[in-house]
Amino acid sequence: MSITIKDVAKFANVAPSTVSRVIANNPRISDKTKEKVREAMDELGYHPNFIARSLASQSTQVLGLVTPGSSDVFFQNPFFPTVLRGLSEGAHEKQYALQLVTGMDEEEIYNGVVQMVQGGRVDGVVLLYSKVEDRILMYLREQRFPFVMIGKPFKFVDEITHVDNDNFQATKDATDYLLKLGHERVSFVGGDVNLVVTVERLLGYKNALEEAGITYRKDYVLHESFLLEGGKDAVGELMELPLSERPTALVIADDLMALGVLNTLNEIGIAVPGDISIMSFNNVLVSEMSRPPLSSVDINIFDLGYEASKQLIKRIEKPEEPAKRIIVQHNLVKRFSSGPLTK
């Protein structure tokens, strides 16, 4: 068994409660006693027991992280490590630890969240995604448990503190950019339609077309999984269109998908950006290393994570404050996968 507060108390000839106060740096303890107690702690190699502290104070200093149901594919996406780094840094600054919900499907993850929350394992939760329908969100809301979301809530936007990009504007910017390069047949390749981010981006895309006076075509809009395979499939679908109607530019909602597209186009002998321009999202590391390097909307993933943990901690410490919407800047990074229309 390790050294407890009682051992320190005995050693320093004070009461356990006094030791506790020294740990909390309570101003009503004399400097002399503090000194004495701290020496005792050092001498004995005392470390506070977090579990006991949590039980007594009803707070754990731990944040729970919730990934979408398909956590296997989510982990694969370079988005995840970066957002995690941001979360980690934000949490660390305030001495919070990070705990992951494990589980293979949505059901398991839901149960994991309930256990975490009811079991008092965490003080708050970060949802690393935003879905159109979400049991987990509904549950947390019902419980009035502190949580923040990365992304835009589908409902209750001004009740839920969330950290998001302006995905509508970002996609509009991306689309505008391609339109200004002279492209008129611009296609949108989005991810899972159950994700709010997909919905928002699609709206931004449509809006850009509209303002440019270009008719929206349903067969120019594709939805695939946020992965390499998704990119391949997308190309297949577009190539079914008659040659004269094929898009000359693509807005792709994720770099990995874009990589898939790039490779598939390469295989069938279509040049980028010669025949087709590509603009994608996230600006992860690999986007720089593809052939050609991808033009991509940098959404500052690290900041999304960093802000999320900061906001959650605020929410835990001051639950009465109103919900906030934090917008993280985006900016277009133009590389070589996009260029002016050549024909």
Add this chain to the structure above:
Amino acid sequence: MSITIKDVAKFANVAPSTVSRVIANNPRISDKTKEKVREAMDELGYHPNFIARSLASQSTQVLGLVTPGSSDVFFQNPFFPTVLRGLSEGAHEKQYALQLVTGMDEEEIYNGVVQMVQGGRVDGVVLLYSKVEDRILMYLREQRFPFVMIGKPFKFVDEITHVDNDNFQATKDATDYLLKLGHERVSFVGGDVNLVVTVERLLGYKNALEEAGITYRKDYVLHESFLLEGGKDAVGELMELPLSERPTALVIADDLMALGVLNTLNEIGIAVPGDISIMSFNNVLVSEMSRPPLSSVDINIFDLGYEASKQLIKRIEKPEEPAKRIIVQHNLVKRFSSGPLTK
């Protein structure tokens, strides 16, 4: 305040201890009482408080995950998400949660581990790396705290349970493969020399050369960071060699580095595999999508993680069992970045 064991006890007209026993499914409780208590739990929506349980039972059902000091670059590497997925699955099967140590540098992470361990936050720890000198490992060893390592311990190999590839043999296989293709000037591009995996791979490389009767050249061995930039720098160094002495094949210790190499070679007009063959390690997702697709040694990263959490849980539950060395299989995946010597 939420429902406690006492509320359930009152509701079901039994003692709190009886409820506790029902939760533990103690065989000495009659089926009738169990039934009654379970109904009460359902009725009241009872969920056990993990913190209280942890304090009483001195166990948390949480595993701690420790990344190397440079966690920012570690997170970037596609190795991380995959190993995490494995860890998560292994932990979830046994109802363990995962907690991350946060911290920006080695010092902070060390402190995080000490807090985690002394604070009783976790039942065991997984080290996701193996370094030549490691305070954290020394600390855990001194404390006799349950931990496992992914990779091969530099010291105390048969005292520490670890999950590893046979990196010596894997690199030997990779090198042999290139030698058999006719290459004689084979270079080795390794990662951080403080990592044991780098040391092991270098030994395997040397051994393969030796058995093939090829003299080892120091200037054919490079050490860079496990990232894209590392790959670029490596090419720079090799190009300083006189043309006739430049290697015709490269063994590269990481796919990301290999990607960097690939791109840099491409920029300066050197063909792969025409002029230089490349064989790399890890076989992460992007290796398939590069131009040309990378030949890579698949080290089954998921299994490394999965086995690690399984072994750690065993170790927690049966601390008296002897340490084990678990070897995860590797296999060469031949794609298009490697080919026969052409001159």
Add this chain to the structure above:
DNA sequence: TTGTACGCGTTATCAA
């Protein structure tokens, strides 16, 4: 088979 009583290591309230 079930209940009583205590301990786990803290924090917090109330006196002194």
Add this chain to the structure above:
DNA sequence: TTGATAACGCGTACAA
């Protein structure tokens, strides 16, 4: 400024 003492919610030895 400090010390008793009672929570916090659960597990378990011992008693019944």
